[in-house]
Amino acid sequence: MGFPREICVFLFSLTALVVLYTMNNVPAFQEPMVILEIGVAVLVAVFLLVYLAVCHNPPKDPLFYVFAEFSFTCVIDLTSALEYDGFVSGFMEFYRKTGEPYLGTAYAIMMCYWDGIAHFIMYLVMVRRMSRRKPYRTLGIFWAGSLFSNMVVFVPGIVIGKYGSEIRPAFWLNMPFLLVPMWGAISLFQRPRQLLMVGASKVEREQRKALVWRPLDLLFVIYLLWAVAFTVFRGLVVLGCPLEFCSAYLNEYEPYLKDPVGYPKVMMLLFLFHALPLLSSFAYGLTVPGCTWMLDWTVFFAGAMAQTQWSHIGASLHPRTAAQYHIPEAAMVPVLLMNLLFALGPTALALRCTRDPAFFMTSASAGQANHEKKLN
Numbered sequence: 001m002g003f004p005r006e007i008c009v010f011l012f013s014l015t016a017l018v019v020l021y022t023m024n025n026v027p028a029f030q031e032p033m034v035i036l037e038i039g040v041a042v043l044v045a046v047f048l049l050v051y052l053a054v055c056h057n058p059p060k061d062p063l064f065y066v067f068a069e070f071s072f073t074c075v076i077d078l079t080s081a082l083e084y085d086g087f088v089s090g091f092m093e094f095y096r097k098t099g100e101p102y103l104g105t106a107y108a109i110m111m112c113y114w115d116g117i118a119h120f121i122m123y124l125v126m127v128r129r130m131s132r133r134k135p136y137r138t139l140g141i142f143w144a145g146s147l148f149s150n151m152v153v154f155v156p157g158i159v160i161g162k163y164g165s166e167i168r169p170a171f172w173l174n175m176p177f178l179l180v181p182m183w184g185a186i187s188l189f190q191r192p193r194q195l196l197m198v199g200a201s202k203v204e205r206e207q208r209k210a211l212v213w214r215p216l217d218l219l220f221v222i223y224l225l226w227a228v229a230f231t232v233f234r235g236l237v238v239l240g241c242p243l244e245f246c247s248a249y250l251n252e253y254e255p256y257l258k259d260p261v262g263y264p265k266v267m268m269l270l271f272l273f274h275a276l277p278l279l280s281s282f283a284y285g286l287t288v289p290g291c292t293w294m295l296d297w298t299v300f301f302a303g304a305m306a307q308t309q310w311s312h313i314g315a316s317l318h319p320r321t322a323a324q325y326h327i328p329e330a331a332m333v334p335v336l337l338m339n340l341l342f343a344l345g346p347t348a349l350a351l352r353c354t355r356d357p358a359f360f361m362t363s364a365s366a367g368q369a370n371h372e373k374k375l376n
Contacts, residue, residue: 020079021091023095029094033169035094035095035098043176062187063126063187063188070147078116079092081110084104100170105315106314107312110318114310114311118310141185144188147181151177153266155178157267158171195357203362211286220345220352225283227279231271232272233246234268235276237250238268238269255326259315302349310343
């Protein structure tokens with residue numbers, strides 16, 4: 001019996017260190033266009049090697065190849081973050097100069113930590129569950145939200161920020177990581193949910209309860225209303241609202257929002273135009289029974305918020321961010337508490353929806369879940 005697939009993926013991903021070390025020590029590999037060509041060649045080679053390694057027993061789920069490929073790049077991202085922070089050396093010097101210089105920003109470093117640790121763990125867990133024919137749909141949707149939000153902030157932030165004039169050919173290596181999670185999310189959303197076994201009588205009983213008799217849901221609605229207000233407020237701040245309290249917040253609480261790297265502005269606009277409708281929809285879904293879409297979209301949104309807020313909070317504290325953009329010491333506690341609440345609230349909501357889905361189920365979905373449970 002061979003090694004479990006997740007162990008093979010883990011060990012294979014470590015070969016990224018060999019690729020980086022070789023490129024860092026061969027000058028011919030360090031020209032901007034050559035870096036792009038090698039990057040594309042490596043991505044193709046990784047796919048082919050993974051395909052050949054499992055061709056005797058190929059996985060039925062095409063996302064296996066995505067997770068294996070992206071695990072390889074997770075090691076590259078983690079190495080980049082560690083080298084920029086001075087923990088390792090000798091792997092990424094060439095990439096700093098002629099590859100993607102914006103990876104040295106505080107936001108990109110925190111983003112790479114998330115990819116190299118959080119996403120890497122997700123890939124290994126999903127490969128393990130896939131190999132054992134166990135469901136991973138919920139974790140997959142969380143991953144898709146996380147990676148998509150990662151790239152939808154990172155790519156526009158490069159273009160509009162101060163590094164917009166330093167875009168090199170290697171910039172285009174980011175495109176698969178922007179497009180693939182979109183395809184992955186669509187694929188996962190179309191698969192049947194792994195619903196808990198819930199009796200029709202419980203569904204009917206829960207859905208008859210008014211919001212006031214569901215204190216946890218009432219608390220979430222209050223949280224969502226606060227999150228809506230906070231989202232609108234920070235969106236106005238980055239758009240340059242001249243009101244005094246907006247200027248005071250920008251200068252005295254979150255000066256990182258005006259960092260010229262561009263990422264915080266893109267993120268706040270993303271929240272304003274995309275997170276805001278979802279936050280409002282979730283408040284609706286907690287008051288109107290039978291909104292089965294809550295079971296998926298809260299998970300996707302939780303992944304997005306966890307990743308973006310990790311990078312935002314970390315970048316605002318990171319020493320690579322200029323001192324004038326750090327959170328002032330006097331405002332440290334309230335700003336961190338608000339940002340942590342903004343990050344953790346969606347995850348708590350997703351857990352509430354997936355672990356006790358009765359209020360969000362229809363009679364048909366409850367019957368289907370019970371039938372599938374009996375068959376299993």
